[in-house]
Amino acid sequence: MTIKPFSEMTASDYDALGFKSGLEIHQQLFTAKKLFCRCPAGRYSEEFNAEILRHMRPTLSELGEYDGTALMEFKTRKEIIYQIHRDTICTYEMDDTPPFELNGDALDIALSIGLLYGCSMVDEIHIARKQYLDGSIPTGFQRTTIVGVNGSIPYKGRRISIIQLGLEEDACREVSDVGHRRIYLTDRLGMPLIETVTAPDMRTPQEVAEVADILRRLVRSTGRVRTGGGAARQDVNVSVTGGTRIEIKGVPRIPNIPLLTYNEAMRQHNLLLLRDELHKRGITPDSFSSRTEDVTKILRRTRFQPVRDAIAMGLEARGVLLRGFQGLLRWRTQTDTYFSREISDRVRVVACLTTLPNIIFSDSPS
Template identity: 40%
Template sequence: MRDVDYAKLGLKAGLEIHQQLDTNKLFCNCPSDIREDAPDKTIKRVLRASAGETGSVDIAAAYEMSKQKHYVYEYYNDTICDVELDECPPFNINPEALKIVLQLSKMMNAETVNQVHVMRKTVVDGSNTSGFQRTALIARNGFIEVESDEKLNRIKIDTLCLEEDAARIISRDQDHDIYRLDRLGIPLIEIATGPDMRTAKQVKDIAGFIGMMLRSTGKVKRGLGTIRQDVNVSIAEGARTEIKGVQDLRMIDTVVELEVLRQLTMLKLRDEIRARIKKLDLSNEIIDLTEYFSDTKSSMIKKNVDSRVYGKFYKDFKGFFGFEVNPSRRFGSELSDRIKAFGLNGLIHTDEDLNKYKIADEVKKIYDALNLDDSDSLIMIIGTEEKCKFAFNKIDETIKSFYDKGLSKEVRNAREDGTSSFLRPMPGSSRMYPETDVKTIIPDLSEIEMPELIKDKVVRFEKKYSLPAQVAKELVFENDFEIFVKKYPQVKPVTIAEILVSTPKEVKTRFNLEIDVELERFRELADNILAKLNSGDLAKEAIIEIMVEYAKGNTIDFSIYKTNEEELISFIVNLISKHPNLNSAALMGETMKKYRGKFPGSRIMELVKKYKGE
């Protein structure tokens, strides 16, 4: 796929980037801390979709509601309040979070709205206790300019929104899901670009550039799960697909490439089905096949002892369900995705290797009993009669729509290998309606300042402080660096950089000891080291030894590293007096045994030669 002609295919791609802001929650003053300790309490909810402003229920919300699940929410007494539980109205928008989004709007040349109105976006997948997500449009019609594919690309920024993050999924079961409310309500900025990207590389480069702009504010959370990238992809004969939850920037171009491949192969499959089957007939009955598996050796069927096996055959479909649409993904996988959401474990089809399920003999008996041709395919589902019949209806709807119209607009879930799986239909306009519990805000831009972009800061650090490029890139996230440079003028900036970035890595490499540079204890250690370097009470050579002792968990006694040149000179003079025949190298070796780490080696050699008379 690396050499594909995207222009010929008519590729259009865009991004929706969701970044957590490093503030308290959006509509209350609870901390935005993700916790792993045991929750204090749980509540149970059943969610139903409401009609939006158009008077109709959104298609995606209706799909989620059709799963007929209930939801369990875990929470903590000390960091979760009634707002997250949907037991009281929200408070006003967090002003700090709003200021960050206004700052980014300015950075992206966007037009700020005259009034900020909070809206409710219907979400009934259980990720919000209220059944909706609060979101507010802050700015629109912006642009950024990004170098990619050896040219400068102007990318439209359609909207910048401020919204609340969803609850965190803990586990899923057939009839219920469990969520934790620590993430619900964390402020998110949502940045939506126009469909202006024409290659997979452009998508990756532009996502990276936007991420750099976000980090340049110094006010966004960092770490796994704090930023999520949704990628919108379409080709000329395909359909718009939104792939949600790409967390690793390095995978974005692969995700785009594989989605283009999926759409191309799906279109090829549609053409092959149409060529073989001139008139699609899906009227065959759903059959209870349980009796054929009464003596089965299949562990998959045995473990579902209270369920039944239902099947349906599809005339002349042989080979179609096994048609590969992505690496390790087949048309059968696409159909299976659509029924797993309803508490079923997927499906079995006869294009698979039935020996791996230990049901090849049973299926042969079924084919013989039903007089099926080798050109026919059989799909089997294990579950209750109600769920299996519902699942076959979904499968038939999907096949018919695919045969008649080709690909449909849908939301898909990103997988670790870059492929994706069906999540739900593409939502429509019916999911939004006003939030009446939050007052309208008039945005104030008078105090909004533009931060220095990280890419510009890296260049400045390289030039101003004579730092290597890689060290400069790491230091741009260290707010203490320039504070220390101003605070300790007698210490070279390169030395400060080494203490904050390079030396902890050296300790790990040489001694296999970890130093967490994010801890406040490390900041205090760095401050103490620099203070003593600045006053001349510590030699640079002692830093590595001090860091090793710190990494071992030992208390640092700086007095043993204190420098006293008069004492050093006295030691050298006495050493020469006792051993007048030793050469300078030998005298240097003896002196270093006692004063290594307290004085630079060059200074010790200088004094040895001076008092040796060389």
């Protein structure tokens, strides 16, 4: 199946792809204080009084194992810088004080919204920990709780299931992420927000945007949620037949959702076709092989400026031979995007090579 341009796709085309999508919508609540301390909520400022440097380190789980994602983040050797303002941060946010009692106003708002969704409200609130491994929460985890489950909203003659409604604390605002240093502003940290999790009931990108807008209007009808830039952020889950669920994090505007979800569906479909092509060439996870060589000396006099600059900074240039991959790095995955971008994105994250291009390749579609 060939993916049509976005403007030409129909509901039957998405049905043939096996397109499914669900939402996780994070909405800040309008409270005077934060969720687990008594610092003021909603005071944003680019100014800060101090900086704190921390490194994220993995710890053994109860099963005596390390989390794979935590290990990967640790291996990046990131320096996490927190820029703090004394008027909006206390020792709780910096993980030096136990949490205070849960903000009662925030809980009341969350319960009200849960009733709007028709959720079954839980009998007891239990605070749990959700891992945050990018450094955006100094503790390394987010305190969160489930307020209601099994709700739904009407949509075009059917119901969209609300799996659960959660109440949780917000993370820091990212300032920059360059090389081995990531900087956060902490004024948003700890603000109360709700997380609305839907089932993957949407079958086209336009449906995803429409359901997100219905949920936005519904929670705003309470008059007790924050509005404006960054007050609501959508995580959009997308999958197609044969693919896996991919989460598009932090979509700030609902009108962006249709094109983003279309592109992700196209990406998954084209990667599945690429997998089939690799299998035809006899390349599987078990048979895959590569060779890596240091080519720094060979490239010292190259005219390609990004490589010259990298070598001048004392970095190494590595050549990687991918056996059997001729023509495949130019395999189209999205509009104007190729398989080489998949590799580049992983190099950027794992090796912290954030200056692009971080890879160059010799390839031919023939």
